[in-house]
Amino acid sequence: MNKIYTRTKTIQEDKVSGFCPGCMHSTVMKLIGEALEELNVVDKASCVLGIGCCGLQMDYMAYDNTTAPHGRACAVATGIKRTNPDSLVFTYQGDGDFASIGLAESMSAANRGENITVIFINNGIYGMTGGQLAPTTLIGMKASTAPKGRIAEEHGYPMHMCEILNQLTAPYYLERTSCNNPANVAKTKNAIKKAFQNQLDGKGFSMVEIVTGCPTNWGMDPLKSLEFIEEKMLPEFPLGVIRDRSKEA
């Protein structure tokens, strides 16, 4: 019999994921591992984890990793990549990490066109700390620090990081994907591979923003959270390639 699917070796076999059931952090982690294996660059991988639920994977990922202070992953990645151009350096950050506390580090690394890859997990909430308001929380969506839901007059509007970074000249590739159905999972993997390949080719800053769910803090079961992504998140955060310099003349 031909083997057509095997578990990625980039996840340690004897360890159990710390993610909640139905959390897409684990899906994305698997996709990253598969992308690294298919590009044959696991031995070059240097992952900079943000602070948030992404940190739950540090125990069981099998490749090199470090943890940055909350929000500083792009600065840490800058230091690693500039001194080790042959390593494949990528950050893995949540929305609180990348778009709130780390906004300066994120924008500045993108503006410098650092040759790194950002995997940005937009779940519209602070997962790790228990569901507080995130820069990406939807209008009307409840959070533990916004009990009446996000109110534009008080909290402002959800931030669209791909579109914001698209105002800068340097970034090479910006794509927003989701993992809410098999087709989107496949697209996410392709986007991650492309973002890694860009770095290997020395093209500069690439980011994949992945719209995901947080069943636990959204107060929904995993299936309901998939519906919420489709019906509420994706209209606010439309999927697609926002910038691809390789397509420009």
Place this chain on the structure above:
Amino acid sequence: MARVFMKGTEAIAEAAVRAGCRFFAGYPITPQNEVPEYMSRRLPEVGGVFVQGESEVASVNMVYGAASAGTRAMTSSSSPGISLKSEGISYCAAARIPMVYANFARGGPGVGSIQPAQMDYLQATKASGNGGFRMPVLAPATVQEAVDLTVLAFDWADRDRTPVLLLADGVIGTMMEPVQLPEAKTDEEVAAIKESKKSWACIGHPLDYAHRAWIQPGNWSTLVMQQVNEEAAAMYKSWQKEAKVEEYKTEDAEIILTAYGICGRIAKSAVNLLRAEGIKAGLVRPITVFPFPYAAYDRIDYSKVKAILDVEMSIPALFVEDVDAAVKGRAPIETCLCSGGNIMSREAVIKAAKKVVEG
């Protein structure tokens, strides 16, 4: 190696490059702008990297990244910027990442004054970030000593995988003096240092669960964390025997001046002038303010000493807390202080010393 005439900031930067520093990230702040400026010219000449960070927070985290990946790396700032670096320093201490940073201290608190001061003493020696870590803190009194301590800082950082702080001030940074620079490490030596860190550097390793590099500024397990804390505490304790100090004319002294950094130097010249006037003065000048050289204060002959005079450019006095812990009540401690960016005058020190001796 020939002697050259150099400004403190640039001499420290050059010493760092010669010690094998190949990454520097920093953010402008007076009075240390010559360090990033010098590094931006100099590092590319030796295949190193300079980045002007978007803030001190970003700069120290770039250093955390470069050092986590095995490169000798450094940042520098002055007081308000040093506060912002505390986050990254704490992470380096937690994850046992060797790095060096320099504080060209100025008056505080707040934005304070851009002139020299010694008001960051407690921050430097007791709590440079959250979490109860300690690190070697080296306090030069001359440009030459700053150069020598910069080299020591990189070696100490690598040996024990710890951050090391060079606690200078605006005087040391802006003063020009003749210095003997260290021999520059060759490209091969710099590469060998990096190679020696390869097993733990976060740069990518062959897939093998036991041998991935895992830089851990924390851990989900409380048991692991306590073990990490215990190992670090044992290391901090072991540093005590490496405390460095200058003891000058202390044997027969009736008054002991004690000061660190630039005040140590001013106090030393006051000792000479006091002696010329027949007053038996001596000096204890800690060169490492952490580990603190307690033993030097035990060597004082307290039967001859009328008082200890603490000289520092800080109001309130801060260094005096360590002096007090070292003197242990064996002599009264008086202070001679200034702050706000005013530089300690030798005359003020002499006047204060005479007051103590002559009553």
